[in-house]
Amino acid sequence: MKDERATPPRVRIAVIGSSRVGKSALIVRYLTRRYIGEYHSNTDLLYRQTVPINGTPIDLEVIDVSGSNADRFPAEQIQWADACLLVYSVTDRSSFEYATEVLNSLKRSQVQGSPAQGNTAASGPMPLALLGNKTDLDHLRQVSTKEAQTISASLGASFSEASVADNSCDLYRCVDRLLGEVRTPPRSRKFSVSKMIGSLIGSATTNNQITRGSVVVCPRVPTPSRTPLTAAVP
């Protein structure tokens, strides 16, 4: 019988932000090093990939939270995740306001623990990161680096700026750091999600030695295994 304790730890990241800030482009860039300019999806998508973090493979699941639902607080996705990456565009002030509102709600609700962390208050707060995308469009900038840095520090999130289009190193550093902050016990059971519709990522060879991955239509994230964040809804 297969010893499931030997499977790599699983880490779940929710990527949250307004529409058109570059969430899908960022996830695909991180996982494949490729830049795909246009995505058309008005539903959440779940990406899976095994990636090495600090020399250890982890089974990474990333939910791309559709920006078309940005009028609703993404409570279910946050409950599902072990860490959250809030993305805004430096050229779009309203996207910055949305990202910081979500961070603010998370801070107020004092999110403690996560499924990967064993759902215990002792496991500490959920790792959070704020990322300002599209720095290649600096001439259209509406959010200064200093302002975003100050707010993210006050909200307990790490902060980076990057251009997914330009493949800046900062985007990899930001995601790697976030993944590194998640404490993961060995997995004791498998978890099934909604129907797999096909392989998106394939067998790209990258610095991260990505092997195979998949994308899953995920209109609703799986039922959360911890108390709903009602306090977090603005």
Ligand SMILES: Nc1nc2c(ncn2[C@@H]2O[C@H](COP(=O)(O)OP(=O)(O)OP(=O)(O)O)[C@@H](O)[C@H]2O)c(=O)[nH]1
């Ligand atoms: N100039 C520039 N454009 C970018 C960058 N990243 C993404 N884009 C573009 O921004 C647009 C939106 O990117 P998406 O990845 O679809 O954005 P999204 O946040 O997933 O959007 P929703 O699916 O609506 O939530 C696309 O035209 C991308 O090509 C970047 O770093 N610089």
